[in-house]
Every structure is written in structure tokens, then in C-alpha cells.
Amino acid sequence: RKEVEQDPGPFNVPEGATVAFNCTYSNSASQSFFWYRQDCRKEPKLLMSVYSSGNEDGRFTAQLNRASQYISLLIRDSKLSDSATYLCVVGGGGSSNTGKLIFGQGTTLQVKP
């Protein structure tokens, strides 16, 4: 089983749609959770951290369910510029926090006009 699993997609949605991505992780001791965004042939960039209580940043909402080891990202009112690959990232979980992040394969989103 992969340590962080995501549906690779692609998700093809029209502008203005709401789209949700899910991710599961295998290490129940994981301590930190993130969504990164990676544009085609570019480097990953932090989109948002994911807090236990859930958090929102504009059109983006992230949720964490520790009991189910499940993370989600909701994008409302999709824009063409949201087209990218979204990487679910999990950190910590070892006996020492060495900064090791585990990346999912990514979910590709294509927003169409």
C-alpha cells in the first residue's frame, strides 16, 4: 500500500464547478498535512496546510479526518488558472521529526472554459 494515495484523475471540469479531491495516508502517527500545487513542468508550491479543525483559504477548503486517515481539498468556483496537479503531502510520524514529507502521486485537474 502506498504511504499516501490519491486518485490521479484527470478531473475535467467546467469553469465555475466545484471539485473535490481526496487522499488517504497509511501512517496513523503522521503529524502534519499539506496540499501542494504543481503546474506542468514546474516545481511544487505550497497551496495550504491542513489543520485538524479544517481550514479555508478563499475558494479552497481543506479537511482532515484523523480517524479515517483521510484528507480532502475542495475547490469552489473553479477557474482556468486552477488547472494543475494537486499533491497531497503528509509529514512527521516517525520517532524524530526530521522534516521528511511523503508526497502522493497527485491529482490532475483540468478546468475547461
Place this chain on the structure above:
Amino acid sequence: DTAVSQTPKYLVTQMGNDKSIKCEQNLGHDTMYWYKQDSKKFLKIMFSYNNKELIINETVPNRFSPKSPDKAHLNLHINSLELGDSAVYFCASSQDFGTGVYNEQFFGPGTRLTVL
């Protein structure tokens, strides 16, 4: 000004050659990383250094050797290149080591290595 820079951006070479990739960050961070992103897009940590000290050393062939001359630089030397080494290599940096939500990792633009 580029925060995390890597050279070269593209590297095409023959099997068996030795090559180096350089990384520099001007963010004043203490920790730097090397990641490999393979053709299936999985991004995996290879090494990390904190203030020139090796922190993470994942199971990578010993043909890969990182070197950190100072905390702003982390280079990656690869000996006897193999076809399977073809990938995009990303350098990253963060304020310190640890995966707290405060400790964002900033990535360089990547080096696309092709081994023929």
C-alpha cells in the same frame, strides 16, 4: 530574485558518466533537500541537510552523494549514471528541519536529467 535556484536546468548525458547538479538558496534557511520525481510523477525525498549536517538519507544508491559546503548550498553528485536515473531532481529548502505547518518547503525549478 530566485529564492531556490538549480543548475543546470536540463542535463542530457550518456550512461556511465558522472555529473553534478548544484543548488543554492538565498532565503537564509537552515535546511535543504534533494527530491527525485520519476516518470510516474512520484516525488520522493533523497537527502536533507540542516546547517551542513546530514539529517535524512533515504535508501538511494551510493552512486548519489550530496555535499553541502555551507547552509546556502547543497549539491548532488551522481557517479556512473544509469538509465533509471532519468528523472527530474528538485532541490528545496525550509527554515529548519521538522514538518510543522510553519516549516514550508520551497522548491527550486528542477533539473531534468536524461540518461541515454
